[in-house]
Amino acid sequence: MSLDLPEPHFPLSDVLYLSFSNIRRRFFRSVITALGIILGIAFMSALLTNSLTLGLMRAETGVEAYQYWLVGISLIVCFGGITNSMLMAVNERVKEIGVYKCIGGLDSHIVRLFIAEALMLGILGGTLGSFIGISMGIAINLNRFSFEDLYPVLMENLSVLILLFGFCLVISVALTALATFIPAKRAANLSPAEALRYEN
Amino acid sequence: MSLTEYVVEISDVYKTYMMGKIEIHALQGITFKIKRGEYVSIMGPSGSGKSTIFNAVGGLDIVDSGEIFIDQVDIAELDAYELAWLRNRKIGYIFQTFNLLLAFSAQENVETPMVFAGLPREERRKKSKELLRIVGLEHRMKNKPGQLSGGQQQRVAIARALANDPAIVLADEPTANLDLATGLEVIDLLKKLNLEQGTTIITATHDLKMINISDRIIWVRDGRVDRIEDRADVQISAIS
Numbered sequence: 001m002s003l004d005l006p007e008p009h010f011p012l013s014d015v016l017y018l019s020f021s022n023i024r025r026r027f028f029r030s031v032i033t034a035l036g037i038i039l040g041i042a043f044m045s046a047l048l049t050n051s052l053t054l055g056l057m058r059a060e061t062g063v064e065a066y067q068y069w070l071v072g073i074s075l076i077v078c079f080g081g082i083t084n085s086m087l088m089a090v091n092e093r094v095k096e097i098g099v100y101k102c103i104g105g106l107d108s109h110i111v112r113l114f115i116a117e118a119l120m121l122g123i124l125g126g127t128l129g130s131f132i133g134i135s136m137g138i139a140i141n142l143n144r145f146s147f148e149d150l151y152p153v154l155m156e157n158l159s160v161l162i163l164l165f166g167f168c169l170v171i172s173v174a175l176t177a178l179a180t181f182i183p184a185k186r187a188a189n190l191s192p193a194e195a196l197r198y199e200n
Numbered sequence: 201m202s203l204t205e206y207v208v209e210i211s212d213v214y215k216t217y218m219m220g221k222i223e224i225h226a227l228q229g230i231t232f233k234i235k236r237g238e239y240v241s242i243m244g245p246s247g248s249g250k251s252t253i254f255n256a257v258g259g260l261d262i263v264d265s266g267e268i269f270i271d272q273v274d275i276a277e278l279d280a281y282e283l284a285w286l287r288n289r290k291i292g293y294i295f296q297t298f299n300l301l302l303a304f305s306a307q308e309n310v311e312t313p314m315v316f317a318g319l320p321r322e323e324r325r326k327k328s329k330e331l332l333r334i335v336g337l338e339h340r341m342k343n344k345p346g347q348l349s350g351g352q353q354q355r356v357a358i359a360r361a362l363a364n365d366p367a368i369v370l371a372d373e374p375t376a377n378l379d380l381a382t383g384l385e386v387i388d389l390l391k392k393l394n395l396e397q398g399t400t401i402i403t404a405t406h407d408l409k410m411i412n413i414s415d416r417i418i419w420v421r422d423g424r425v426d427r428i429e430d431r432a433d434v435q436i437s438a439i440s
Contacts, residue, residue: 005281005282005285006318010315010316010318014315018312018315021303021304021308022303025303025304025344026303095299096301096302098299099299099300099301100301100312101260101284101287102258102260102287102293102299103287103288103293103312103313103316103360103363104284104285104287104288104289104313104316104317104364105284105316106280106281106284106316107280109316191260191261191262192260192261192287193255193260193261194261196260196295196299
């Protein structure tokens with residue numbers, strides 16, 4: 001039996017409207033989640049910038065082995081931190097997903113809502129985090145090198161720094177989206193009754 | 201489509217689920233029909249399968265066997281999109297725990313089903329205002345659920361259930377979390393909607409106050425229909 005229904009539609013403006021309201025209304029929780037992202041990205045980008053700067057100034061000191069370790073660890077911390085924040089953020093809202101399903105939301109609608117929220121947080125967190133991290137990574141090196149030595153080298157390699165910024169932003173967005181997509185999809189696949197019963 | 205007499209027809213429905221390692225036979229061959237415009241209460245002690253019936257009729261959960269027709273549509277044959285459409289347009293849900301979206305205001309909560317139905321924003325605004333007026337909350341439209349009393353939250357939930365003019369309103373223990381007076385208000389409101397708008401209302405409840413206003417009562421026991429009574433008969437049996 002086919003009901004011969006119109007095509008489902010959920011315009012982007014409504015997706016953005018609902019997800020933005022959600023972020024705004026849950027402001028405190030959103031700030032905490034964003035802080036998690038900012039922290040992870042800032043830590044990673046600071047250490048990457050530090051290694052990069054040391055590499056560029058290698059005339060005086062080489063890149064030491066422990067630098068690679070630090071970068072490796074920073075990546076792990078960043079991945080773990082962001083994934084954890086987003087998993088928690090979705091997990092505590094499984095009941096809400098159940099409500100969306102009861103009032104006629106399609107799985108894809110719900111996933112889109114959560115992804116839109118995650119992207120907003122990911123872009124915001126990634127931008128702020130990379131900016132803070134890169135600034136700190138440069139600032140640390142002011143201990144080691146004089147500003148006069150450092151400045152021209154950095155200016156010469158500005159494109160590398162911008163590339164680093166972009167890299168961190170992409171990591172942030174990709175991780176937040178992925179760490180939201182997987183649990184949101186899983187929760188949206190539950191039957192509404194199961195999702196409403198869900199206890200975290 | 202011509203107006204059918206029966207808006208809900210369920211026959212021989214079985215549902216078993218696992219609670220840890222224990223099998224719970226929640227429904228063991230439930231059969232009943234509900235006419236358009238009726239006010240029916242499903243009554244029985246807790247654990248008798250009322251909520252499972254609620255979930256089955258509402259298309260919120262899958263049953264093991266048996267047939268469920270909503271407005272002549274066999275819900276077992278619907279795909280995910282059609283099922284979502286059914287929940288969106290044909291059925292309005294009211295829950296014991298209200299289940300409002302806590303981040304949204306009363307008005308936005310009532311609007312959400314209309315968002316999924318694809319109504320333009322101005323129309324949503326207008327209709328949600330009208331529905332909140334019907335449930336008597338036009339002065340609390342901008343309040344979030346946390347700023348409303350239990351009875352008010354339940355009235356928002358009722359307004360939300362009516363958002364897309366459903367054929368059926370399903371209510372699972374709508375008064376269980378409310379005090380006596382507020383519970384009566386909610387019951388009165390449901391009855392009013394039933395009489396004035398002709399909405400079919402099905403409640404799963406063990407609130408005996410519901411008996412007075414129900415057209416029929418389906419008594420459930422141990423996952424089976426014990427008996428189905430008209431209101432007149434209930435009163436007689438209560439006296440004798």
